[in-house]
Amino acid sequence: MTTQFVDRIAVETNGSGDDVLLIHGLGGTSNVWMPVMPALMRHRTVRPDLPGSGRSGRIEESLSIDRFVQAMLRVCAALNIERTHVVGHSMGTIVAFHLAAVAPQLVRSLALFGPLLSPPDAARPGIKARAEKARGEGEAGMQVIADAIVEAATSADTRTRQPAAVAMVRESVMRQTPGGYARSCEALANAQPADPAVITCPTLMVTGDEDAIAPPQAVRQIGERLADARVEILSRCGHWTTLERPSECNDALRRFYARHL
DSSP states (O other): OEEEEETTEEEEEEOOSEEEEEEOOTTOOGGGGGGGGGGGTTEEEEEEOOTTSTTSOOOOSOOOHHHHHHHHHHHHHHTTOSSEEEEEETHHHHHHHHHHHHOTTTEEEEEEESOOSSOOGGGHHHHHHHHHHHHHHHHHHHHHHHHHHHHHHSOHHHHHHOHHHHHHHHHHHHTSOHHHHHHHHHHHHTOOOOOGGGOOSOEEEEEETTOSSSOHHHHHHHHHTSSSEEEEEETTOOSOHHHHOHHHHHHHHHHHHHHHO
């Protein structure tokens, strides 16, 4: 495993074979993908920390979904990636949808965990309020945000039976810089959907039966608008899919790539 920086974006790469670009969500880093690495052992995995997140350089200007898409295109260009499978989680699935729409020649397939085209309008004020809290209260605010995310975005079973997964979610959010996290929240709050009609690559969408951010019915409705989509629902699972149900996520990826590689 190696880490390099592309325009101040931290990028981890590992392995060899067909490329897989993995895009984390709000409050995440490349580490959210470690639980599904067993399913990708025959691939070269490319795991960036999005601008404003994780180990990527501090951001002083505003962020947007388009800026994230352009960052992923720069990463692919720097690593000589001409065709890649794309895997996304949460906000990363919005980026992945847009990437598939604007660069269909690049994206071979989509595998999306906790997918959404954009936040529902009712959720946008809360996301903006989270940005204000992070910016105004700093690290103390990030701890409160992390605890609220654990309560709202993981399943009851995860909170009861999987303390390591809970700790990983808390640590991932708490270790973000408050300014970068606030800007990422604003990017998510302002996100507009890609047009599903232009996305023709094979698509896997996986969500949890207790995912309030990407609820099963909403994910099925997205699937109905895509040309080639499969939807899988994981039981006793919230929004942090790969951390809460790693074995099931590995199985879903293996089945998907067995059909489409």
